[in-house]
Amino acid sequence: MKLFQDKRFNITLLFLFVILLVCFYLSGFKIGVSQYDINLTIITALFMLLTTIIAVSLPLYSATKVDQERKEKETENTYISIARYVGEELVDNIIRIEDLLQNNKDTFKQINDKSQNSSELSRIKNSVSIWRLTSEELFICLDDVRHRDLIISGMLTKIPNDNMASAIKDAYSKMSNLRHRLRRMVAFFSGLNQEHPNNPKELIDHMQKTKAPKSIKSVEEEIDIFLKQARKAVEEINKVIKSYGQELKIITYSPEKEKSKDVIGK
Numbered sequence: 001m002k003l004f005q006d007k008r009f010n011i012t013l014l015f016l017f018v019i020l021l022v023c024f025y026l027s028g029f030k031i032g033v034s035q036y037d038i039n040l041t042i043i044t045a046l047f048m049l050l051t052t053i054i055a056v057s058l059p060l061y062s063a064t065k066v067d068q069e070r071k072e073k074e075t076e077n078t079y080i081s082i083a084r085y086v087g088e089e090l091v092d093n094i095i096r097i098e099d100l101l102q103n104n105k106d107t108f109k110q111i112n113d114k115s116q117n118s119s120e121l122s123r124i125k126n127s128v129s130i131w132r133l134t135s136e137e138l139f140i141c142l143d144d145v146r147h148r149d150l151i152i153s154g155m156l157t158k159i160p161n162d163n164m165a166s167a168i169k170d171a172y173s174k175m176s177n178l179r180h181r182l183r184r185m186v187a188f189f190s191g192l193n194q195e196h197p198n199n200p201k202e203l204i205d206h207m208q209k210t211k212a213p214k215s216i217k218s219v220e221e222e223i224d225i226f227l228k229q230a231r232k233a234v235e236e237i238n239k240v241i242k243s244y245g246q247e248l249k250i251i252t253y254s255p256e257k258e259k260s261k262d263v264i265g266k
Contacts, residue, residue, distance in 0.1 A: 087237040132189035139182040171233035
């Protein structure tokens with residue numbers, strides 16, 4: 001039956017049938033067949049051909065349509081799964097960053113409450129220590145596993161929704177930039193916290209006062225850039241999967257109450 005789905009086979013079959021009719025028409029007179037019988041035979045053959053084509057084509061068309069719908073549904077489900085697969089990883093990364101930033105804020109508040117009379121340099125040193133630990137943890141915990149797997153498999157480049165694919169690509173590009181910034185910051189702050197004979201205390205203090213705040217500000221800016229792009233990517237993913245009754249949400253927790261933030265509402 002699959003042969004009848006091949007256009008070349010159908011054309012060849014029709015061509016051979018026409019040749020046979022022409023040969024019959026030309027040779028019919030030589031063997032004594034009357035014009036009436038020749039015409040009747042040709043008309044009957046054409047009618048049988050038309051009936052056969054209709055009888056074969058209708059089931060084939062129905063089967064082809066069902067198969068096409070099944071493949072489209074499978075492809076659709078695959079892309080929905082991909083969207084959730086990557087989207088959940090982005091949501092996890094957003095939650096990790098927000099939790100760490102909140103912890104930073106709480107830690108700074110506790111330190112400031114306990115050391116209100118401390119010097120500016122002392123506060124900067126505290127910031128350096130806290131941000132070094134935060135940067136280390138962020139660098140380790142920011143995941144790119146699912147996204148990288150999809151790139152290797154080639155599935156991510158086949159997503160039919162250009163807006164969603166572009167937003168996902170941009171989000172992970174911003175995350176890569178953030179990870180590079182975090183790695184440089186960890187190395188720099190680790191050097192500031194280590195005493196070395198070749199680095200006088202005055203030089204380290206000067207760098208902590210001048211360079212450390214700029215580094216912290218740069219990381220905060222990179223974090224903000226990534227969070228905005230990650231939220232945009234999750235928003236684009238939600239636009240696609242919401243019509244299938246699914247939705248990605250960012251759930252944050254606080255000591256007072258539990259709040260659910262819809263990413264689209266951000």
